[in-house]
Amino acid sequence: MTTISKSIFYDGQSSVPKTIDLFFDSNKGQFTFQIESKSSVNEEQESFPVVTETYTWLISAIVFEDRSTTLFLQHGEDPIQTIKITDAVLIATINQFRKTSGQLNWYQTLLQKPLKFHVFLALFLLAIVGLSYVYILPWVAEKSVVLIPESYDDTLGETFVDENSLLGDSQIEKSKILNDFAAGLQLSNKKKLKFKVIDSEIMNAYALPDGTIVVYTGILKEMKSYDELVGLIGHEAAHVNNRHSMKMLCRNLSGYLFISTVLGDVNGVMAVLGDNVNTLQSLSFSREFEKEADEEGFVIVTKNHVNPKGMVTLFQRLEKEHSIDMPEFLSTHPMTKDRIQTIKTMIASKNHNVQENMTLKMLFEKLQK
Structure with missing residues (x-):
C-alpha cells in the first residue's frame, strides 16, 4: 500500500x-x-x-x-x-x-499510547517510588551494614559516650557489680561487653554498637529477682551480637545512605552515621529485631540455667504499673502482648533446667541497695 x-x-x-x-x-x-x-x-x-x-x-x-x-x-x-x-x-x-x-x-x-495509559503509568510509578522508599530503601540501607567494618562500631559507640552525659551520673561501684554479674554468664558474645549503671529514674536500658550496655537505676529498681536482670542482659547482648543498633541507624537514615551504598562509598556511609550518633539512645527496634533478640535472649537465659520467666515478668510489670506514662524501655523496645505471649510459648514448649545461682543472687541484691 x-x-x-x-x-x-x-x-x-x-x-x-x-x-x-x-x-x-x-x-x-x-x-x-x-x-x-x-x-x-x-x-x-x-x-x-x-x-x-x-x-x-x-x-x-x-x-x-x-x-x-x-x-x-x-x-x-x-x-x-x-x-x-x-x-x-x-x-x-x-x-x-x-x-x-x-x-x-x-x-x-x-x-503512541493514549492519555489514560500515561495517567495509569504515572500513578503506578508513583506507587513504586512510595513503596521503594518505605520498604526497599530501608532494606538496602540495612544490608549496607556489611560494607561497614565492625571496628567502626567501636568508634561510633565511643563517640556517643564521649558526646553524651548519658542523662545521669555514672555509678562506678554498681557498674563494677553489674560487670561482675555479667561475667558469670555465657552471653554468646563475639565482642567484649561493657556495662554502665547510670543513676537516673529513667526506666531504660540500651546497647551501643561498641558493646557498651547502659542500664539506668530506674529500671533496676523495678526488678524483683536476678532472673529478670539476666533476661534483660541476654536481650541486650543479642542486640549487640546482631549489630541491631547499626542496622536500625542505617534504616532510619536510608534516604541519605542509598546513594552512598549504590556507589560503594563506605566512607560516605560512615560519615552519615557519625553525624547522627546522638540518635542511638532513642532507636526503636523493629519487630523483626526484637523477635531475634527475644529468641537469642531466651537461649542465653536457658543456657545459664536461669528461669526464663524473668524475661516476661519484668516487661509485664512495667507495662502494667506504668500504663499511662510508658517507660522508656517499652518505647525503644516495643513489647507487644503478642511478643510476650511468644516468649511464654517458648518457655512452655522447650525444656530448660533451672538452677539457683547464689553468686548472681548476691550480686543482684547488692545492685538493689
Missing part, C-alpha cells in the same frame, strides 16, 4: 526548504520523492533545462525523530538530508510499519 503526503525537504546544503510529494510504500518499506532543480550555467550564459531527480530512501537507512505532532526523517551523512512530515495519517502509517517490523523502540511505542 502506498501513502502520499505533502512534506518539506531540506537538502542539507541550502537553508531553503522545498515542498515535495512524499510516497511511502509500506510493502517495500521505502520512501520515494522527486526534486526539480536547474543545472549550472555554462560559459556562454546558456542555461540547461530543469532536471528532475528521483530519490528513494529505504526505511532501514533512516533516523527518525518524533516531536509532538511532527516526524522528521534524516538520511545520509554528508550532507544529512531531512524530511519534515506533519500529516497525521502518514505518521500513523509509518509508525505502524515500524512497530510491525520491529523498528519502533520502546520509548517511541510508549509515546
